[in-house]
Amino acid sequence: MKILVVEDDLEQIEPICEVLSQAGHITDCIADGSTAQWLIGDRDYDLLILDWMLPEVSGISLCSQYRKLGKAAPVLIMSAKDSIADKVTGLDAGADDYLVKPIDLVELLARVRALSRRSPLWQGNHLAMGELQLHLDTLCVEYQQQVVQLSTRESQLLEYMLRHGQQVLNREQIEAALWEWDSIPENNAVTSLVRRLRQRLQQIGATDWLETVYGTGYRLREPEAQLMVSYK
Structure with a gap:
């Protein structure tokens, strides 16, 4: 799959992108919301993995904008925000899944596999x-x-x-x-x-x-x- 990963913490984004690449995925790894904002309008992805708290444009805002563009690829929100209200906010913005930090890479891969199963093929x-x-x-x-x-x-x-x-x-x-x-x-x-x-x-x-x-x-x-x- 072609996956967009947006995370401003280099200590987190590097292992995430590495494990996704090892699993055979093509990953665009971005550290800021403004670049990601351009990419979601210019390119097609099979999955978006978005950190909530990002410089300039939040992951929640990116998710909402992505859905307004009429694009339907699954979106996974990552965040240290772990309350029920936060999860509801993320899902209501158009996310398909919500993963609470710190991220376990084994669980992340399992979530990615689950979201990929939505393909009709x-x-x-x-x-x-x-x-x-x-x-x-x-x-x-x-x-x-x-x-x-x-x-x-x-x-x-x-x-x-x-x-x-x-x-x-x-x-x-x-x-x-x-x-x-x-x-x-x-x-x-x-x-x-x-x-x-x-x-x-x-x-x-x-x-x-x-x-x-x-x-x-x-x-x-x-x-x-x-x-x-x-x-x-």
């Missing part, structure tokens, strides 16, 4: 389209009982494409989804990554799943011949 601990399955815990892709191991970046690309169904995704969208907001990928980074993922899919017989839409971008979809068989 979620099936147990994997994402699927037809017979193509991505196992998020092992970073393996399976098709017709054939399995191949993916790299972290390959898995992130397949996860992103699975979460967007048969939508055509251009290079700019993929770069924004898979690279951190302050990093600049090489010119051919997306092309090379798509090529590597396509080779992995070919190894398990999913030859025509990753389609190049010339002049536009890339699309993941079940080949027409297989769809016709499945509808009989």
Whole structure:
């Protein structure tokens, strides 16, 4: 998943972002509310993790603004405020979950997994389209009982494409989804990554799943011949 983490305490944000990255997530880690305010309007995220008390713009305000933009990704509020009234304030602002500091990283990962299960493609601990399955815990892709191991970046690309169904995704969208907001990928980074993922899919017989839409971008979809068989 692409996750925005906003926390101004460096002693807290560094281990949070590290453990999320180790779990295979792409994380934008921000220390101030104003930068986060720009990012939530400019980029798409699968999950927001917001500290309540932030410089310039609070996490509660960010959550409320995010919902007013019509965006529906889950929001987790972190705060040392632990009263029932505080939790109600956070949930009423549009948050889906509320975690009281100090943060336990094992519990945080469990909360992230729980929120990720809201995807309509979620099936147990994997994402699927037809017979193509991505196992998020092992970073393996399976098709017709054939399995191949993916790299972290390959898995992130397949996860992103699975979460967007048969939508055509251009290079700019993929770069924004898979690279951190302050990093600049090489010119051919997306092309090379798509090529590597396509080779992995070919190894398990999913030859025509990753389609190049010339002049536009890339699309993941079940080949027409297989769809016709499945509808009989």
